[in-house]
Amino acid sequence: MRLTAYITTALLTAMALTSCGDDEGKPTSQATAYDIVCLASVSESGSIYTLTKPMGNDLITYRSHEIMDTSRVKVGNRFMLAYLPPDGVPYSPGVIKPLGYSPITNDTLRRGYISKTAGWDNDPVYLMSNWMSQDYLNLRVRLPYDTRARALGVMVDSLTIGAEYPDCYLIHRLESPINTFDRSYYLSFDMSWLRKLDNCRGFNLILNNSNLRTDRYRYELKIN
Numbered sequence: 001m002r003l004t005a006y007i008t009t010a011l012l013t014a015m016a017l018t019s020c021g022d023d024e025g026k027p028t029s030q031a032t033a034y035d036i037v038c039l040a041s042v043s044e045s046g047s048i049y050t051l052t053k054p055m056g057n058d059l060i061t062y063r064s065h066e067i068m069d070t071s072r073v074k075v076g077n078r079f080m081l082a083y084l085p086p087d088g089v090p091y092s093p094g095v096i097k098p099l100g101y102s103p104i105t106n107d108t109l110r111r112g113y114i115s116k117t118a119g120w121d122n123d124p125v126y127l128m129s130n131w132m133s134q135d136y137l138n139l140r141v142r143l144p145y146d147t148r149a150r151a152l153g154v155m156v157d158s159l160t161i162g163a164e165y166p167d168c169y170l171i172h173r174l175e176s177p178i179n180t181f182d183r184s185y186y187l188s189f190d191m192s193w194l195r196k197l198d199n200c201r202g203f204n205l206i207l208n209n210s211n212l213r214t215d216r217y218r219y220e221l222k223i224n
Contacts, residue, residue, distance in 0.1 A: 105185060109189060111193075121207070127141055132222075168191075
């Protein structure tokens, strides 16, 4: 199995985000929220976004009246959004004011045999943060900058899919060794396929982690 991907840099400040709306450059006294959201739809009347609170399971719907230039994001994709929440209260459904956005790397869970995936852990990942939001595994990582495609993805080991907690591996393999600087990236993986497994209660994420040397994390799938 070949996991080939180009990764997208996530820009973390409002100044670096793609701007939108009519008040560009104007200061605001309201607290800005930053979240990974899904672009549900775009029309002449505005945009609809969906998200789930980190470590939560309830789908929240935001609407905006601004027409945002989403040429860098496809409908159905997840991305980092800077916005003013409804009435200043994060994670409450309603109308938001988007301030800017940045694309992130989207992917779905892959399936295969880790024993047949040579070099899956060749290149370590510096894991900065990790969390589940509904069925999405979200990661903030530091990786070596490289303009070439690399092997990058999460794969469930087919030998473990009958377990309550199947083993899922974060695969990262550069095309060839490179001496360069690191950049920060956000990755978001759709893990919903695991819900098809009768015995599955969650999963183990296994990776070659160069930060804190913690190489295994367990996640619960929240079942309604």
